[in-house]
Amino acid sequence: MSRIFEFDTADWETAFSGDQRGMALSEIEQGKVLYFPKLGFRIAENEKAFLSPATVGKSKNVSFDAVSGDLHGTGPAVADVEALRSLMARFASQASGLVAKLLPEYGAAAVQGRTSFRPVEAAGRASSWRKDDTRLHVDAFPSSPVQGRRLLRVFSNVNPEGRPRCWRLGEAFEPMAKRFLSSIPAPLPGSGPLLQFFGLTKSRRSAYDHYMLQLHDKMKADLAYQAEADQAPFDFPPSTTWMVFTDQASHAVMSGQFLLEQTFYLPVEAMRDPATSPLKILERLTGRVLV
Numbered sequence: 001m002s003r004i005f006e007f008d009t010a011d012w013e014t015a016f017s018g019d020q021r022g023m024a025l026s027e028i029e030q031g032k033v034l035y036f037p038k039l040g041f042r043i044a045e046n047e048k049a050f051l052s053p054a055t056v057g058k059s060k061n062v063s064f065d066a067v068s069g070d071l072h073g074t075g076p077a078v079a080d081v082e083a084l085r086s087l088m089a090r091f092a093s094q095a096s097g098l099v100a101k102l103l104p105e106y107g108a109a110a111v112q113g114r115t116s117f118r119p120v121e122a123a124g125r126a127s128s129w130r131k132d133d134t135r136l137h138v139d140a141f142p143s144s145p146v147q148g149r150r151l152l153r154v155f156s157n158v159n160p161e162g163r164p165r166c167w168r169l170g171e172a173f174e175p176m177a178k179r180f181l182s183s184i185p186a187p188l189p190g191s192g193p194l195l196q197f198f199g200l201t202k203s204r205r206s207a208y209d210h211y212m213l214q215l216h217d218k219m220k221a222d223l224a225y226q227a228e229a230d231q232a233p234f235d236f237p238p239s240t241t242w243m244v245f246t247d248q249a250s251h252a253v254m255s256g257q258f259l260l261e262q263t264f265y266l267p268v269e270a271m272r273d274p275a276t277s278p279l280k281i282l283e284r285l286t287g288r289v290l291v
């Protein structure tokens with residue numbers, strides 16, 4: 001099974017053919033990575049100083065909100081915050097344009113989330129097994145419930161030293177979910193509103209979020225699964241871009257430094273085939289409505 005689907009576009013402004021758009025939609029909804037090996041994000045001469053771990057503080061990421069323009073996570077060494085903000089805004093805009101041109105069926109339903117810059121080496125960065133993204137996982141975040149919405153992410157490797165971003169790509173969502181679901185208890189009644197009340201989540205943690213967090217943890221905690229699950233390594237060289245539903249495609253980041261990432265949230269109803277979404281798969285497997 002190929003986990004990657006390639007496009008040879010070299011220009012962020014490219015218009016895609018109807019065939020290309022149709023393929024992109026069906027492939028990404030099946031959990032594949034849409035890969036643009038010739039599409040690099042250009043770092044201007046005056047921005048090259050940002051390609052340093054000193055660009056971030058303790059958070060290890062610079063985070064940008066394209067709607068408000070808010071920039072967080074910069075280290076004290078960043079002298080020209082406005083130049084960094086403009087880099088982030090440019091990536092946010094190009095990533096957004098790429099999604100709009102390649103996946104126009106999603107249209108305004110794809111809501112732009114945070115843009116992040118990760119200048120810290122990914123290998124050896126984790127402080128716990130749960131945060132260890134070198135283990136295969138699907139994305140789910142404890143404090144940020146999505147209530148079933150999809151997580152669509154666009155990544156660009158901007159490494160200036162010729163180093164790739166090295167991933168592993170795992171098995172499809174459904175066999176993974178089938179393997180772990182029986183060991184996951186149902187959420188405690190009333191726990192979603194309580195977590196929100198005490199400020200532990202930014203919005204209500206739905207039953208869907210509960211199951212996704214548990215799957216994320218069960219995958220990472222199971223070292224036999226990590227070793228034996230159907231998987232393949234894939235290296236994304238510098239000056240390449242890729243996009244994938246990271247809530248669906250099992251992935252692990254083995255190494256790499258200097259990455260730009262843009263998140264989009266997509267309601268399941270906006271998909272061409274909602275039945276392929278983690279929400280609909282989990283509802284079918286549990287026999288429950290989860291949001």
Ligand SMILES: [Fe+2]
Binds near residue numbers: 133137138251
């Ligand atoms: Fe991830």
